[in-house]
Amino acid sequence: MHEMSLVRSLIRQVDLIAAENGGGSVREVSVEIGPLSGVESELVQSAFDQVIAESHESPMTLTIRETPLVVHCLQCEDDCEIDNFIFRCLRCGSGHVRVIRGDEFRIASITLDERVTHA
Incomplete structure (x- = not known):
């Protein structure tokens, strides 16, 4: 499932953005997913939950907005x-x-x- 690698990359990018903005822990990440993205929202959510549970020290939630x-x-x-x-x-x-x-x-x-x- 390529969503797992996308989520790992997403979390690395989020951590980098957080560090560039003074650190602190990330509470929420909101993403936009379009119907032509080739990405399944449910699989992204599942992969995100798994990666956060396995390897991230602070709790973080994901909000998915599906774009038209x-x-x-x-x-x-x-x-x-x-x-x-x-x-x-x-x-x-x-x-x-x-x-x-x-x-x-x-x-x-x-x-x-x-x-x-x-x-």
């Missing part, structure tokens, strides 16, 4: 959200469309607990 599939029509210039992978403009019916959203697997936000220092 949006295309831009090259005929009428409209943007529309499509269903069922039917790549046609909903306004004019043209099949000349370009995907502008829905192929992502990316970090949307990270919530950090502030690092507490004692004097």
